[in-house]
Amino acid sequence: MTNDKIIVPLDVPDLASAIALVDKLPQVTFWKVGLELFTSTGPQILEILKSRQKRIFLDLKFHDIPNTVAGACRASAGYGVDLLTIHSTCGIDCLKAAAEAVQVGAEKAGTQPPKLIAITLLTSISARDLAFDLKIPLELPEFALQMALLAQNSGLDGAVCSPQEVSQLRESCGKDFLLVCPGVRPSWAEKGDQKRSLTPAQAVQAGADFLVIGRPITAAPDPVLAWERICEEVS
Numbered sequence: 001m002t003n004d005k006i007i008v009p010l011d012v013p014d015l016a017s018a019i020a021l022v023d024k025l026p027q028v029t030f031w032k033v034g035l036e037l038f039t040s041t042g043p044q045i046l047e048i049l050k051s052r053q054k055r056i057f058l059d060l061k062f063h064d065i066p067n068t069v070a071g072a073c074r075a076s077a078g079y080g081v082d083l084l085t086i087h088s089t090c091g092i093d094c095l096k097a098a099a100e101a102v103q104v105g106a107e108k109a110g111t112q113p114p115k116l117i118a119i120t121l122l123t124s125i126s127a128r129d130l131a132f133d134l135k136i137p138l139e140l141p142e143f144a145l146q147m148a149l150l151a152q153n154s155g156l157d158g159a160v161c162s163p164q165e166v167s168q169l170r171e172s173c174g175k176d177f178l179l180v181c182p183g184v185r186p187s188w189a190e191k192g193d194q195k196r197s198l199t200p201a202q203a204v205q206a207g208a209d210f211l212v213i214g215r216p217i218t219a220a221p222d223p224v225l226a227w228e229r230i231c232e233e234v235s
């Protein structure tokens with residue numbers, strides 16, 4: 001069974017483990033490469049995924065000053081990946097510079113630019129963490145919405161949000177703004193460090209374009225069975 005809405009993260013320490021996971025789950029069409037694997041292997045994993053006709057979400061969550069982030073976005077766009085992340089809290093100048101940089105980088109490399117999407121608020125942050133640790137004086141849903149609108153007004157293609165905020169963001173940002181949801185947990189899976197989760201079916205019903213689901217699949221005793229159960233629930 002395949003489902004193009006589900007992105008599976010390759011959160012593993014090295015190339016051999018990544019290839020083993022891709023081989024174990026040939027049904028998965030969209031893989032996410034994040035900080036751990038990219039730091040350990042560099043772009044080699046991207047070439048391997050492309051040679052297997054997989055779609056790629058390069059989730060490096062850039063957060064720096066505009067000049068530095070623009071350089072990183074230009075370089076990333078040259079890899080021909082499908083999705084790329086930056087934090088909304090980089091600010092408007094940085095978001096605008098990043099949006100322009102992916103176009104320039106892709107054009108220079110002769111590839112399609114990735115969809116640039118902004119992290120609104122990490123799904124591991126609770127309302128309590130936001131208020132008491134980060135001292136943000138806005139209600140969590142309002143903060144996530146403002147971060148999504150900042151990204152949209154800066155010319156980005158979409159946002160990463162928890163499934164708990166997706167319906168509100170969909171209503172405010174419109175149908176063409178990509179909404180990608182990590183923090184998705186089937187009822188039978190452990191939440192781990194995810195603090196604002198919903199089930200796969202609930203996340204899709206709420207308006208998510210893509211679900212990022214990792215450990216419930218990759219750490220399951222039988223990853224293929226876990227994948228099948230989730231695909232069934234979503235369809």
Ligand SMILES: O=c1ccn([C@@H]2O[C@H](COP(=O)(O)O)[C@@H](O)[C@H]2O)c(=O)[nH]1
Pocket residue numbers: 009011032034119121122123124160182183184192194212213214215216
């Ligand atoms: O707010 C965010 C942004 C990114 N992620 C990433 O998604 C996956 C989730 O993996 P699970 O194993 O399903 O928890 C992971 O790679 C994170 O880096 C996120 O969780 N929240």
